[in-house]
Amino acid sequence: MKQVKHIIALIILCTVALPALAQNSPPDQVAQVKRLDWLVGTWEGTGWVSGTNGTRQDMETTIEVQRKLGGTALVIENLLLVGTPGPRGRMIADGSINVLFWDDRSGSFRLRSHRLDGHFTESAASVGERTLQFRQPSDLRHEVRFAVKLDERGRSIWRGEQSMDGKEWKQFLEFILQPLGKPRG
Numbered sequence: 363m364k365q366v367k368h369i370i371a372l373i374i375l376c377t378v379a380l381p382a383l384a385q386n387s388p389p390d391q392v393a394q395v396k397r398l399d400w401l402v403g404t405w406e407g408t409g410w411v412s413g414t415n416g417t418r419q420d421m422e423t424t425i426e427v428q429r430k431l432g433g434t435a436l437v438i439e440n441l442l443l444v445g446t447p448g449p450r451g452r453m454i455a456d457g458s459i460n461v462l463f464w465d466d467r468s469g470s471f472r473l474r475s476h477r478l479d480g481h482f483t484e485s486a487a488s489v490g491e492r493t494l495q496f497r498q499p500s501d502l503r504h505e506v507r508f509a510v511k512l513d514e515r516g517r518s519i520w521r522g523e524q525s526m527d528g529k530e531w532k533q534f535l536e537f538i539l540q541p542l543g544k545p546r547g
Contacts, residue, residue, distance in 0.1 A: 391434040394464035394471070397489050398436055400512050401427050409520070409537030423537050425518075435463040462487060462494075473498075507531070516541060 405425045410418045425440040438460040457478040465472045471487040473496050487496035492512040497505060506524045513519055522535030 388434065388466065390466060391464045392432065394489075395429070395433055395436060395462075398427075398462070398494065400492050401438075401494065401510070401518065402429060402436070403427060404542040405518055405539035406542055407517070407537055407539035409535065411522075412534040421537075423539065425520075425539060430461075435461050437461055471496075506534075508535075 403426075405427070406423070408420065408422050410420050412418050423440055425438065427436055427438050429435075430437050439458070440460075441457040458475050460473055460475045462471060462473050464470075468486075471489055472484060473487045474482075474484045475498065476482050483498045485496050485498050487494060494510040495508065497507040504524050504526045505528055506522055508523075509521050511519050518539045518541075520535070520537040520539065521533060523531040523533050525531045
């Protein structure tokens with residue numbers, strides 16, 4: 363009798379545990395993330411960032427966007443470079459690694475960001491027809507929001523705005539990027 367109980371317990375364990383271990387990528391997550399296929403690839407270009415004192419600084423950037431985890435997430439890595447080519451080269455001014463994914467529980471996109479300065483944020487994101495928008499809290503007592511869109515010439519335009527009160531917004535960043543490659547799969 364004891365042996366029968368062990369066999370039944372093993373059968374139940376196998377019926378519950380094995381399918382969970384063998385799961386493929388959740389189809390809804392993959393379908394949602396696939397809406398951002400237009401962003402996948404390597405992008406390079408120039409733009410500007412405005413400091414807290416209002417001074418604009420021209421910069422170059424490279425953004426690499428890759429599908430990860432069976433298509434359930436995008437990893438977005440960016441570096442902002444300042445300076446001119448030469449003996450000292452360009453310096454990294456800022457950068458981040460971001461993971462964008464569809465969260466089934468909330469029914470929305472989420473963006474987790476880790477910046478070069480060590481700050482980490484998580485925020486909601488929204489995806490439209492060739493657009494991506496997200497907000498991030500700032501350690502400078504203001505809120506920032508970003509909008510990314512693919513224009514009619516195939517460039518990705520990245521704009522950032524900041525607000526002290528959440529009502530009035532002022533642009534502080536813009537980059538126009540050209541695609542260098544579009545990895546598939």
